Amino acid sequence: MWRFIGFRMLQAIPVLLVVITVTFFLIRLAPGGPFDSEKAVIPEVQAALEAQYRLNLTLFQQYASYLGDLSHGNLGPSFKYPGRSVNELIAAGFPVTAELAFYALLVALVIGGIAGVVASLKPNSVQDYIPMSVAMIGICMPSLLLGPILILIFGIYLDWLPVSGWNDSPGDKILPAVTLGSAYAAYIARLSRAGMLEVMSQDYIRTARAKGLPEWQVISRHALRGGMIPVIAFLGPAFAGLLSGSFVVETIFQIPGLGRFYVQAAFNRDYTMILGSTIFLATLIVFFNLLSDIVAAWMNPRLRDKLRAP
Amino acid sequence: MLKVQNLSISFVTRIGVNKAVDNVSFSVEPGKITAIIGESGSGKSVACCSLLGLIPSPPGIIENGRALFDGIDLLKLSEAQLQKIRGSDIAMVFQDPMTCLNPYMTIGDQLTESLRYHQKARRKEARQRAVELLQEVGIREPASTIDDYPHQFSGGMRQRVMIAMALINEPKLLIADEPTTALDVTIQSQILQLLADIQKQRNIGILFISHDLAVIADIADQIIVMQEGKVVETGTRSDIFHNPQHLYTRKLLAAIPTDCKQATLPKSEPLIEIRDLCTWFQRDKAPLKAVDGVSFDIYRGEVLGLVGESGSGKSTIGRSILRLVNVTRGQVIFDGLNITALGPRELKKLRSRMQFIFQDPFASLNPRMTVYETLAEPLLLHGIEDRSTVSTSVLRLMDNVGLARSFARKYPHEFSGGQRQRIAIGRALATRPEFVVADEPVSALDVTIQAQILTLMQELGREYGLTMLFISHDLAVVRQLADRIVVLQAGKVVEQASSVNLFSQPQTTYTRQLLQSIPGRGLLKSKIAHD
Known part of the structure; x- marks a missing residue:
């Protein structure tokens, strides 16, 4: 197993290098720079600033020195928040984003899993069509739209839940988690329905029924384990997607997460912040993909033996 | 009752x-x-x-x-x-x-769950009972293997587990x-x-x-x-x-195969000589020696039966001869040419002279190609026919394997297993090969269909002057078709003899054991005596 993990880690290095390089040169292509502003700045000040942030060097020198810093885990100073490093900013924003993503994933897993399993039990019936249609809507509706709708209904008309903030008032985490998780819930519903349908037609399900087990035991003991493997394999990419895609929800609900820093950094041409967040998220995506591959393999006894082999 | x-x-x-x-x-x-x-x-x-x-x-x-x-x-x-x-x-x-046991649960859990459900047995009692039953159905060391998963057992052992599972509630x-x-x-x-x-x-x-x-x-x-x-x-x-x-x-x-083919052929020169053939598969530690130092000849015009249990390496030999797998060591000489040393281009020339019929006619036909396309493909590929003449050849081929011409535009899923095997045979014979490897061509079929396909293969073999390597685990089927039989065990040749001799005077204990497992032996004997 360690060899497998080690091999995958090695594979991640070229992937990350490509991400770094492409991002580095792409943001430089964007018009404007971090210190361009409406007001004219004295040329000496501008030059001093550029020298401080090494912007006076050639592009390739900047690239080389950035890679050099990166190899020590140093993501550089922020261009827009003087005196603070990108590492500090990520450390401040990430826990909030991670918490939000975790709740969203929980919402997605519970709602999506239940809907998918329920739908799979009676395929092509009302019990199948209703959850699957809702799932389709969930996939189609962007959080940009769903968030305000939920705010209107639950925050304003019904006045049940707070509509913004994070850790300010009880229940303020519910709406963002639901908004962020709903698209993934829909996706998980479709995955688990397909997985369950596949498993329920297997011979060993007939064996389980022939043993005289009640249907709920046939499903919970025999079908779920195999049927949920595609969902498990999807959880890693889903969590990574939730982390990197949370900025819309963070903006709607005024949450001080990494996503908002990320988007603002792009507007501000905060080169190091954009690069740092991108690298950080890319690393997480690689890591969670690997993690869910391992867990999915571990759940299958036939693959487990192969993982165990040195 | x-x-x-x-x-x-x-x-x-x-x-x-x-x-x-x-x-x-x-x-x-x-x-x-x-x-x-x-x-x-x-x-x-x-x-x-x-x-x-x-x-x-x-x-x-x-x-x-x-x-x-x-x-x-x-x-x-x-x-x-x-x-x-x-x-x-x-x-x-x-x-x-293989498919009736849950691959995600240990056999112990699968055995005990119905006992625990129906009789409300405690975990410990249920386990004890399961171990006893596994012992009874012939699972070795049940106390430790009870926590294994189904894939760790062979097919026969899994069926024993299934039987134990069925018996657990008396x-x-x-x-x-x-x-x-x-x-x-x-x-x-x-x-x-x-x-x-x-x-x-x-x-x-x-x-x-x-x-x-x-x-x-x-x-x-x-x-x-x-x-x-x-x-x-x-x-x-x-x-x-x-x-x-x-x-x-x-x-x-x-339809029960009972008759034994009498060797009628005068001895001809060998078409294929196999010398010290080894085909090993790389595994984690030691290589899996699927075929380990096998030597025999296949004479021109004969049907050679290759018999053994699953895992004996019989299919691997067939694949090695056609170079569908890489040979580790040894030689396969086909009509004077050492196949094991040929490069890909020379090998392609030979491909039209040697063909393969697979076991599972469901899996070996391309589901997106009609019968016509399936049969025309090898003819066009090897340049035997061109677009203008191919249709007459295809139709003649369909006549030969007993398929109605009106089926030409149908897809494999529209056919029964027997008809599909006829298509597969037609495809193999399309290039008029000299040599055919038939790997368990009838074991997925019903007995009456099996008899029809065997008759067809016999007729076509004679008509086309084929040399055939007929691979099967079923001795009763093999002896109906084969002139000589080679018996394999664990990648090695145990015995080779003419069909008549092998059945009347088996030389090794393994062959005797195989002969004794043919179902309905008593019936066969009485029927032969009757005839």
Whole structure:
């Protein structure tokens, strides 16, 4: 197993290098720079600033020195928040984003899993069509739209839940988690329905029924384990997607997460912040993909033996 | 004990109503083995599964009939009542032990769950009981293997686990649906013996479903023959085998391969010489020696039978000869050319002279190509015909393998297993090869279809002057076709002899063991003596 993990880690290095390089040169292509502003700045000040942030060097020198810093885990100073490093900013924003993503994933897993399993039990019936249609809507509706709708209904008309903030008032985490998780819930519903349908037609399900087990035991003991493997394999990419895609929800609900820093950094041409967040998220995506591959393999006894082999 | 009366079952689909079981009556007595015989599609499995409410419904509808089990009509019970009988009073063993066990659960959990559910047994007691049963059905060291997963067992062992699972609640009736069809001949005879022993020791009734009369020839007390949803004949074993009344029963009996091909060929020069062939597969630690130092000749125009259990390396030899796998060491000389040393371009030239017929006609035909395209492809690929002349060749080929010309535009899924194997044979013969490797070409087929395909292969072999390597685990089939037989065990040649000699004077214990596992030996002997 360690060899497998080690091999995958090695594979991640070229992937990350490509991400770094492409991002580095792409943001430089964007018009404007971090210190361009409406007001004219004295040329000496501008030059001093550029020298401080090494912007006076050639592009390739900047690239080389950035890679050099990166190899020590140093993501550089922020261009827009003087005196603070990108590492500090990520450390401040990430826990909030991670918490939000975790709740969203929980919402997605519970709602999506239940809907998918329920739908799979009676395929092509009302019990199948209703959850699957809702799932389709969930996939189609962007959080940009769903968030305000939920705010209107639950925050304003019904006045049940707070509509913004994070850790300010009880229940303020519910709406963002639901908004962020709903698209993934829909996706998980479709995955688990397909997985369950596949498993329920297997011979060993007939064996389980022939043993005289009640249907709920046939499903919970025999079908779920195999049927949920595609969902498990999807959880890693889903969590990574939730982390990197949370900025819309963070903006709607005024949450001080990494996503908002990320988007603002792009507007501000905060080169190091954009690069740092991108690298950080890319690393997480690689890591969670690997993690869910391992867990999915571990759940299958036939693959487990192969993982165990040195 | 079980009395089924006037059972009728239909499958209602959009295409129409298919009467799968039509007014069927039979009974099963305690302490006896009752066999239901019929081809696939005859309704035998549907009839038995319906007793326990295990047919998918819809589309399956039980239209009529009663199934009295100890005086209770099973067909009238609610799902909850049936569930109490399933797995406790009536248990089932299914055909394919590879897919019928849950791959995600240990066999211990799968064994004990129905005991824990039906009898509310404690975990420890249930486990103890499971270990005892595994011991009884012949699993070695059950105390430690009980925590293994199904993939860690061989096919035969898995079927033993299935049987133990069925027995764990001491059922009165055991329904075994083709329990040995997916197994090797030697394993099959062991499982049949095990079922017969269990039936005697526990004095239970067994309902044994099979497509092959030979399989139940030694164990069945009562035999019911079904055809197209109807019971055509019922009788004791000796009635059916010695005094069959219905035409269909006679046809089934005639399909059991019994005759032995007499070697008629004068000795010719070898077409293929195999010298010290080794094909090893790389594995984590030691290589898997699938074929380990095998040498034999295949003479021009003969059919050489290659026999062995699964894992003996017989398929790998076939693939090695055609260079479909990489050979580790040794030589294969085809018509004076050392195939093992050829480069890809020279090999392609040879490909049209040697062909392969695979076991599974369902998997080996491209589902997106019509029969016409399948048969035309090799002709065009090897430049034997061009676009303008290919159609006459394809149609002639279809005539030769017994396919109606009107089928040319159909796709593989529209054909039955036997017809598909005819397509596969046609494809192999399209390039007029000199040499064909047939890898278990009939083992996925019903007995009567099997007999037809074997006859076809015999005729075509003569017509095309083919040299054939016929690979099978079933000695009865091989000896009908082969001039000589090579017996393999664990990648090595154990014995080679002419078919007649091998059957009359087997030299090694392994060959003798193989011969003894042929189902219905007694029947074969009496039939041969009769002729």
